Amino acid sequence: MNILWDFDGTLFDTYPAYTDIFYEELGGQVSKEEILAHLKISFTHAVRHYGLTEQQIKRVFAMEQDIDPALTPPFPYVEKVLQLAEINVIMTHKPRNEVIHILNHYGWTDYFNEIVAGDDGYPRKPDSASYVYLHNKYRIDLAVGDRELDIIPARSIGIQTCLFQNNTPGADLYLTTYEDFFKIFKT
Incomplete structure (x- = not known):
């Protein structure tokens, strides 16, 4: 995935x-x-x-x-999901240096094939340009976010969506914990 x-x-x-x-x-x-x-x-x-x-x-x-x-810890079990995925990419409004700083702190940099950060020149979400770029390059199966803003661009280009700790209508899947991911995606 x-x-x-x-x-x-x-x-x-x-x-x-x-x-x-x-x-x-x-x-x-x-x-x-x-x-x-x-x-x-x-x-x-x-x-x-x-x-x-x-x-x-x-x-x-x-x-x-x-x-x-x-002070900005990863959510429990999310690392196990990263390990299960074939490809992981990030799309964030956060500046690249802040993303890399946190990823390096937790030793997670190698989990990600690519990061599209807020200072990379793409329009902000819900514009889909960054999602289109990542989908064309990596054939994304699932977009995971915690806000409706994170899933709107994915829905607009036909990618399945997952909202984390948010029940706003419109997502394909809803997770309250990443432990739930294993229950949904057992292989």
């Missing part, structure tokens, strides 16, 4: 650290639960919702770059 992965919230549990950054930037005046709900829609959505200034956005990005990878 050839799998296209989102990064934040799909392979790695990054949202708690990002929520803490927003919480700090907003002066602790908004609950972490509310911040998380907006971040799960998208970073851009959260920025607009809270009316962050350019200066605040720059501070958020600077704090994000300084996060210790130990």
Whole structure:
């Protein structure tokens, strides 16, 4: 199976650290639960919702770059899924250097045939250009993400979709844990 992965919230549990950054930037005046709900829609959505200034956005990005990878752990069992797949690729809005930093920290760089990162020049999701590129090169069987935004481009080009820890209608499959993956894809 050839799998296209989102990064934040799909392979790695990054949202708690990002929520803490927003919480700090907003002066602790908004609950972490509310911040998380907006971040799960998208970073851009959260920025607009809270009316962050350019200066605040720059501070958020600077704090994000300084996060210790130990605070953004992989989800349990996801490494076993990576090991099962024939090909794994990543499509993320996150800058390449941050992706590589986290992958290197966990020794996971070799699991991925290719990474399309936020600074590679592709339009942001839900535009399908990056998915088309990866699908044409690797014949992707399944796109896995934690937000509807991650599956829209896959659906638009006929790739099966999986939402992780999200029950938004429209995905082909839903997983609450990666241990469930083995139950669904027993060979």
